[in-house]
Amino acid sequence: MNITTPLPNSETNSATAVPRQIKLGLIGADIGPSRSPAMHEAEGRAQGLDVSYQLIDLTTRSVGVEGLPGLLAEAEAEGFAGVNVTHPCKQAVIPLLDELSEDARALGAVNTVLFQDGKRLGHNTDWYGFSEAFRRGMAGAPLSRVVQIGAGGAGSAVAYGALKLGVAQLSLVDVDQARAEALAAKLGGIFGASRVSAAARPDDVVPTADGLINTTPIGMEAYPGLPLSGALLRPNLWVAEVVYFPLDTALLQAARALGSRTVDGGGMAVFQAAEAFRLFTGVMPDVERMLTGFAAMRPIRHE
CATH class of the missing domain: 3.40.50.720 (NAD(P)-binding Rossmann-like Domain)
Known part of the structure; x- marks a missing residue:
C-alpha cells in the first residue's frame, strides 16, 4: 500500500486521554461468521483505541447490491470512519467513491472505504493480504x-x-x-x-x-x-x-x-485486516499479535 490516511474520527480528548470512538463496519452478504469485528476491536484495545466494528449484512437486511448506496450513506451519517466491503460489493462500490488508491484502480476492486473530509476513498488490501499469507504458508x-x-x-x-x-x-x-x-x-x-x-x-x-x-x-x-x-x-x-x-x-x-500442500484463508484475512486497520486509524498494527489472536478464535457456530 502506498497511501497512509490518518483517521479523522480518532482524536483524543486531552482532558480525559480517552480516544473518541472509532466506528467501523463490514458490508457484504452472509457475513455473520466474519472475524473482522473481533480482529479490529481486539487490536484497537491493544493500541488504546476505542474501536467498534459492526456487520452490515445484505442478507439479514434482505437487500442486494442495489442497496449499497443507501448503506454507505447510512454509515457516513452515523459517523463511521470507514467500512470494509466484501462479496458481492467489491466492484459495485467503485462508482460510489470519489477517489481510488493506485492498487484499487489497477485492480478494479475495493475492499476498504475511508470516509474523510466529505469524500469516500477506496483502497484494496486483499492483494497484500494474499501475498503475505502465501509467502508465510507456501x-x-x-x-x-x-x-x-x-x-x-x-x-x-x-x-x-x-x-x-x-x-x-x-x-x-x-x-x-x-x-x-x-x-x-x-x-x-x-x-x-x-x-x-x-x-x-x-x-x-x-x-x-x-x-x-x-x-x-x-x-x-x-x-x-x-x-x-x-x-x-x-x-x-x-x-x-x-x-x-x-x-x-x-x-x-x-x-x-x-x-x-495447502494454505487456508486465515492468513489473508489477518494481513488484509491489518493493513485496513492502519488505513482506518493511522496506527501501525502488531501483525503477530493479530495472527495469534485469530488462531485463538473459536469457530462461529450457527444454531
Missing part, C-alpha cells in the same frame, strides 16, 4: 503454472498479488468467461500478456498446473462444496484458499487427504 512452492478459480472482486486482488509474487503463467477460470477474459486483459497490460490468460474450464489447465487458488465464495458456509471436480486434485498440486469461514473448507480437506 514458501518454496513452484510458481511456473498456476490456476485461479474466480475472477471477481477477490479474484482480481489475488491474481494481482500472485503475479507480484512471481507466478510465471496464471490461468483464470470463471463461470463468467467474459469476466475472466477481461481480468486477464487488464492484468496482462500490467504484467505482460504472456503471464496471464483466461481458460474455459478447470479441466483444460489444472492437469498441468503447479498450484490452484480458489477465490470464489464456494466453500463458505452459505455456499458449500468444491469449486471444481475433486478428480482434478493430486498430491503435487498445491492449493490455496481465500475463504476463512469455515477455515478448513471442503477443498482444503480434499487436497490435504491426497497429500497436497
Whole structure:
C-alpha cells in the first residue's frame, strides 16, 4: 500500500486521554461468521483505541447490491470512519467513491472505504493480504503454472498479488468467461500478456498446473462444496484458499487427504485486516499479535 490516511474520527480528548470512538463496519452478504469485528476491536484495545466494528449484512437486511448506496450513506451519517466491503460489493462500490488508491484502480476492486473530509476513498488490501499469507504458508512452492478459480472482486486482488509474487503463467477460470477474459486483459497490460490468460474450464489447465487458488465464495458456509471436480486434485498440486469461514473448507480437506500442500484463508484475512486497520486509524498494527489472536478464535457456530 502506498497511501497512509490518518483517521479523522480518532482524536483524543486531552482532558480525559480517552480516544473518541472509532466506528467501523463490514458490508457484504452472509457475513455473520466474519472475524473482522473481533480482529479490529481486539487490536484497537491493544493500541488504546476505542474501536467498534459492526456487520452490515445484505442478507439479514434482505437487500442486494442495489442497496449499497443507501448503506454507505447510512454509515457516513452515523459517523463511521470507514467500512470494509466484501462479496458481492467489491466492484459495485467503485462508482460510489470519489477517489481510488493506485492498487484499487489497477485492480478494479475495493475492499476498504475511508470516509474523510466529505469524500469516500477506496483502497484494496486483499492483494497484500494474499501475498503475505502465501509467502508465510507456501514458501518454496513452484510458481511456473498456476490456476485461479474466480475472477471477481477477490479474484482480481489475488491474481494481482500472485503475479507480484512471481507466478510465471496464471490461468483464470470463471463461470463468467467474459469476466475472466477481461481480468486477464487488464492484468496482462500490467504484467505482460504472456503471464496471464483466461481458460474455459478447470479441466483444460489444472492437469498441468503447479498450484490452484480458489477465490470464489464456494466453500463458505452459505455456499458449500468444491469449486471444481475433486478428480482434478493430486498430491503435487498445491492449493490455496481465500475463504476463512469455515477455515478448513471442503477443498482444503480434499487436497490435504491426497497429500497436497495447502494454505487456508486465515492468513489473508489477518494481513488484509491489518493493513485496513492502519488505513482506518493511522496506527501501525502488531501483525503477530493479530495472527495469534485469530488462531485463538473459536469457530462461529450457527444454531
